[in-house]
Amino acid sequence: MKKIFFLVICVVILVPLAWVLTYRFEGTSPELEVDLPSLYLKDKLTLSLDIKDMKTGLREVQVRLVQQEIEKTLMEKTYPAGSVFSPFSGEIRKEDRLDIPVEANRHGLSDGKATLHIQVSDLSWRGWNRGNIAEKNISVFIDTLPPRIEVLSRQHNVERGGTGLVIYKLFESDVKSGVMVGDRFFPGHSGMFDQTDIHTAFFALDHTQGPGTRIWVTAEDAAGNTTRKGFYHYIRDRGFKSDVLKISDSFLGLTMPDFHLGDREAQFEKADHPLLEKFKVVNSELRNANVKKVLSMPADTEPQMLWDGKFERMSGATRAGFGDRRTYTYNGNEIGQSRHMGIDLASTALAPVKAANSGRIIMAGPVGIFGNTVIIDHGFGLASLYSHLSNMVVSVEDKVKKGDIIGNTGMTGLAAGDHLHFSMIVHNVFVNPLEWWDQNWIENNITAKIKAVGEGK
Known part of the structure; x- marks a missing residue:
């Protein structure tokens, strides 16, 4: 009788308890997937996280932005633990998707290198009830300032269907730049001068673009910050037969x-x-x-x-x-x-x-x-x-x-x-060949600008 009673105790109490303890001490870390559109952080950038723990469930997620000795919490979220003896409680969260705004300026951080630290823990009793932990450290660069442009060339006289040249200086690297004429982009290039920060862009007005056409230099850095810089220009009109x-x-x-x-x-x-x-x-x-x-x-x-x-x-x-x-x-x-x-x-x-x-x-x-x-x-x-x-x-x-x-x-x-x-x-616009057959036009509109900028470097 005693043996039967002991077996009943084992089956009714000890076996479920052993199962619960095994379940609670499971050693699988949560799954963590990060979607960051760019390693260059700027205002209005959103960090997306997909976190999952299909065993004991999610306990906590923390996202911090660290720069030297400064540490700022972007997000901290704790999930319900449920009951010890109810591991399948509906309160326990197994997975979640989080969209976190990254606003470096709001947190008082300056432009430069930083680290995104992401940590997710589960409800396991491992590590003195700290749970299994998944971590990711991502090296990022805070960049909230638009690139600076200085136009170096002076006079820009352009004709409907004609060509122009603008020379300008950029004050940071890894920048896409050029000239916008209406809604058409003409890329700028370094290589005309020894200094790689000086860029040259040939641009054009097609046969439909005359006086009133908007023209400006534009630059966009790796973080997506953009700058527009106007410059003096005069557009001469002309007709076509x-x-x-x-x-x-x-x-x-x-x-x-x-x-x-x-x-x-x-x-x-x-x-x-x-x-x-x-x-x-x-x-x-x-x-x-x-x-x-x-x-x-x-x-x-x-x-x-x-x-x-x-x-x-x-x-x-x-x-x-x-x-x-x-x-x-x-x-x-x-x-x-x-x-x-x-x-x-x-x-x-x-x-x-x-x-x-x-x-x-x-x-x-x-x-x-x-x-x-x-x-x-x-x-x-x-x-x-x-x-x-x-x-x-x-x-x-x-x-x-x-x-x-x-x-x-x-x-x-x-x-x-x-x-x-x-x-x-x-680039991708037909222009009037008469200009390029004219030595005076070339000297006044192209080579004189290049020489002036070269001598003024």
């Missing part, structure tokens, strides 16, 4: 067979005038895609000035100007419009085409309406484009000097006759 181009059946028969638009070809064949319908697509959809492609190329640029002096113009007659507004008609009816963002030069057939200035080849191949096209990077986002070439004698990454032959004129792409289409590009 309009032209009507009559599309003939002979032109369509000459050019359209060179374009293959995949599945659209069957659609054109069902039309009353297949070649005309194809032209409409080529002159709109394909043109837009091709323009986007060539304007993306100057992003591959060297942070150094590869060119010297004025850009050379191919001899020959000017057949079309920069910014010309073209209206296309067929049998007296308007069928499309476009802007001519370069200058057409016609000489003898298959005339040699020379590099207008020194640089590096960043494109050499066929591009839809442009035909065989060469683009030369001249540094700092400045590039020249040569299209409708009959052949090309250069390859990507070739280095060329001013006057080197890069190909011959032709009529590839959407061209009615043998000629060279020449364009100048600043």
Whole structure:
């Protein structure tokens, strides 16, 4: 009888007690996941924590920001412990997600290095009832001040469809900077001068931007703090001529067979005038895609000035100007419009085409309406484009000097006759080549600024 009584005591009391003690002394640390958008802390930055303990449950979480001898508590939270003999009590919190504002300024900490200390404990009785602990220490940098900009160049006279240059100094590293023209960003680069804190940005106004266009230097540091700095500038207005181009059946028969638009070809064949319908697509959809492609190329640029002096113009007659507004008609009816963002030069057939200035080849191949096209990077986002070439004698990454032959004129792409289409590009905007053919303009607007800043360093 006594043995039975003892067994009952063991089963009813000792076994559950042993199970509770084993449960309470479990040794698995809580799980801790940290989501911090940046290691650079600034006001309005939020730290997100996912914490979990699926055994005994969460006890406490602490988040502190430590800088030298200063320690500031960002958050401290204690969870209900529940009953010792009710480990599955609904009061016990097994997991939680916390979003914690990090406001260094409010806590009186200064810009500089600091450490985020995160600690989570559970309800285990391990460590004299302190529980199992998960910890993370994250090295961060408090940065609440926007970067400082000093504009070094003085006069900035720009024309609608023209180019400008601004030189400025930054007072901290790891900063993305450049010039905003309206809603378009032109990146700045160091490399023009020995001092890496001096940056140069070529910027441009497209053919739609005239007086009243907002222009400023902008800088954003690694923490996301931004600065805008205005500078003196004057925008000269100008107009562009309009032209009507009559599309003939002979032109369509000459050019359209060179374009293959995949599945659209069957659609054109069902039309009353297949070649005309194809032209409409080529002159709109394909043109837009091709323009986007060539304007993306100057992003591959060297942070150094590869060119010297004025850009050379191919001899020959000017057949079309920069910014010309073209209206296309067929049998007296308007069928499309476009802007001519370069200058057409016609000489003898298959005339040699020379590099207008020194640089590096960043494109050499066929591009839809442009035909065989060469683009030369001249540094700092400045590039020249040569299209409708009959052949090309250069390859990507070739280095060329001013006057080197890069190909011959032709009529590839959407061209009615043998000629060279020449364009100048600043970052991703076509600009007026007439400026770059003018030595006086270059000296007054580009090289004089560079010299003045260089002498004033």
